[in-house]
Amino acid sequence: MGNLQKKIILPLTKPKSALEYEKFYLGDFIEKLLLFDNVIVKSQRLNEIGYLINNFGFDSTINLLQNRSIIFHDQILQIGSFKLENAYLIGKCRFEIVTSDHNHHLNRSLQLIKNTTDLTSGEFKKLEKFLVPLVNHYEDQAHVNHFIQFNNDILNNTRTVKQSLSNKIFQVKNVSVEPENIEFAIEKLSCENNEYLFDTNIHHFLDITAKEKHSIVLQSLLSFDSMNQRFLEMQNYNSLSGFKDNELNIVDEKIKFLLSAVNNKADQENFRRVINLTDLPDFNNISATEINLNQLLEIRNSDELIHFREWLCDINEASDEEIKEMITSYRIKVGNFISTKIGKGLRLIFSTAPDFIIPGLGVTIGAVDTFLLEKILPNNSAISFLNNKLPSILDNNTNV
Numbered sequence: 001m002g003n004l005q006k007k008i009i010l011p012l013t014k015p016k017s018a019l020e021y022e023k024f025y026l027g028d029f030i031e032k033l034l035l036f037d038n039v040i041v042k043s044q045r046l047n048e049i050g051y052l053i054n055n056f057g058f059d060s061t062i063n064l065l066q067n068r069s070i071i072f073h074d075q076i077l078q079i080g081s082f083k084l085e086n087a088y089l090i091g092k093c094r095f096e097i098v099t100s101d102h103n104h105h106l107n108r109s110l111q112l113i114k115n116t117t118d119l120t121s122g123e124f125k126k127l128e129k130f131l132v133p134l135v136n137h138y139e140d141q142a143h144v145n146h147f148i149q150f151n152n153d154i155l156n157n158t159r160t161v162k163q164s165l166s167n168k169i170f171q172v173k174n175v176s177v178e179p180e181n182i183e184f185a186i187e188k189l190s191c192e193n194n195e196y197l198f199d200t201n202i203h204h205f206l207d208i209t210a211k212e213k214h215s216i217v218l219q220s221l222l223s224f225d226s227m228n229q230r231f232l233e234m235q236n237y238n239s240l241s242g243f244k245d246n247e248l249n250i251v252d253e254k255i256k257f258l259l260s261a262v263n264n265k266a267d268q269e270n271f272r273r274v275i276n277l278t279d280l281p282d283f284n285n286i287s288a289t290e291i292n293l294n295q296l297l298e299i300r301n302s303d304e305l306i307h308f309r310e311w312l313c314d315i316n317e318a319s320d321e322e323i324k325e326m327i328t329s330y331r332i333k334v335g336n337f338i339s340t341k342i343g344k345g346l347r348l349i350f351s352t353a354p355d356f357i358i359p360g361l362g363v364t365i366g367a368v369d370t371f372l373l374e375k376i377l378p379n380n381s382a383i384s385f386l387n388n389k390l391p392s393i394l395d396n397n398t399n400v
Contacts, residue, residue, distance in 0.1 A: 007239030008032055009040035009073065012048050019112060024051045027284030030291065030393070033069060033300060035267055035309060040136075040237050043074040046109040049131065050116040055288035058123055065130040067297050073233070074109055075137040076100040079150055079225040081218050084195075088214035093221070094195045097147045102137040109135075138236055146225075146232060151188070153224045154196070158184060164220040165202060172216060177205045270312045277324055280391060296393040304385035311382035327383055 012029055013021035021044060032039045041048055052061045064070065082094040110132075114124055154161060162179040169177050186198040203213050230241040275282060281290075299305055315323060 006037040007040065007237060008036045008038075009042055009233045009237055009239050009241050011042040011044070013044055013051070015044055019045055019047075021047050021051075024048065025284075026286070026288055026291070027282070030283045030296065031268060031271060033296060034305065034390075035271060035312075038239065039070045040233075040239055041070055041072045042233070043072045043109075043135075045112050046072060046074055046131070046135070047112060047116070048072075049113050049127070051288075052293075053113075053117050053119070053127075056291070056293045058119065058127075060293040062126065062130060063294055063297060065127075065134060067300075068134065069297060069300060071134045071136060072131075073137070073237070074135050075102060075105060077138060077143055077146060077229070077232075079147065079222060081222065088211045091198045091200075091214070091217075092189075092195065093198065093214075093218055094193060095147075095150070095221075096194060097143050099143040106132070106135055136237075138232070142232065142236075146228060147194075149228050150224050151194075153228070154186060154221050155188060160224075161186075161220065164223045165200070165216065168216050168220045168223070169202060169206065172219075173206055173208070175206060177202070181205070267309070267312045270315055273320065274312070274315075274323060274327075274386065277320060278327065278386065281394070286394075290394055292393050299385075299389045299392065302385070302389060304381045304389055307381035308385040327386065 010028065010032065012025050014023040014025070016022040029039075049061065052064065056064075077097075077099045079095050080098050082096050084092055084094055087093060110128060113119075113127070119127065159179070161184055162182045165182050165184065166177050166179045169175055183201040184198065185200075186196055189195040189197050198217060200213070200217060202208075202216065203210075206213075208216070233239065233241045272282075315326075318326075
């Protein structure tokens with residue numbers, strides 16, 4: 001089993017409809033490529049590919065796929081509620097599993113790429129060759145097991161259901177109701193139709209209609225579907241998956257502890273803190289035309305990036321001032337060395353005989369300082385990555 005912390009699964013687009021998206025999360029895309037060895041894209045009809053081709057170019061996209069930096073999970077698997085006439089009057093509900101045939105779904109997704117790009121027939125065949133092996137799906141029985149888990153949760157985990165109801169009441173009505181004050185009971189009426197009957201007292205705390213009460217309960221129960229899907233993703237890909245903060249309290253203390261232990265938000269927040277404390281732009285506020293995708297893929301394989309990730313794990317308790325000191329003290333250390341007798345001697349040698357020491361580089365002091373930084377001085381690889389390699393992805397000359 002691989003290291004869980006080296007993989008992450010997440011969506012890269014905000015859906016607009018079943019076939020369209022309204023936003024590509026470019027900042028997340030760059031950030032995750034830098035922080036994780038493998039990025040599993042929770043895809044929506046593979047429309048991320050169209051964005052990559054249209055913004056980074058065909059060759060860069062193929063390079064990304066050949067590099068196997070990302071793989072795609074493109075499959076529908078969710079639990080939905082089935083409408084029953086007047087069900088809200090008696091607290092009745094019915095759930096069903098919604099899934100898709102992998103091959104049929106994949107073919108439709110590939111057709112969508114063809115319709116949203118200007119690829120030639122040859123280019124599309126090349127894309128298909130590298131993309132299809134990277135599109136994964138759950139095993140055949142996953143939908144059955146997923147529903148069994150959902151059924152067990154809503155029938156047997158009353159304490160967690162109450163917490164979910166408390167969360168949903170606050171979200172919908174902005175009213176705080178403690179879980180221990182909520183009464184809830186549910187039984188299964190039909191195994192064949194997956195029909196249930198529930199009873200709860202949440203209307204005692206809220207001014208709501210029977211329909212609103214029914215809706216709150218359904219949404220609360222379906223939150224288990226969302227939660228279990230994340231666990232299924234983690235199990236299937238041996239990876240991290242994103243959890244919202246308000247989801248952590250709808251599981252018992254043992255599971256809460258587990259989620260906190262694998263929560264990957266700390267490294268990402270530290271990364272953003274470091275970016276904000278340097279002169280680098282926020283990757284969430286730049287366009288694809290400003291990013292050199294090929295250079296980004298190249299630095300993903302560097303030793304400096306590995307050290308940079310390790311460093312991010314070590315600065316959880318550091319203040320902004322302490323992080324600034326870590327970065328600037330390294331630069332000062334370099335500057336102080338250049339001011340010493342040895343440093344001045346090296347500078348003189350480089351200035352008077354540049355072709356002998358660094359052929360073709362020239363005599364500018366900046367070039368010498370860079371050479372010292374990269375080749376001679378003992379350096380902190382994490383800070384070197386931050387100062388030198390990371391800014392290089394903002395040169396977009398080779399994207400297209």
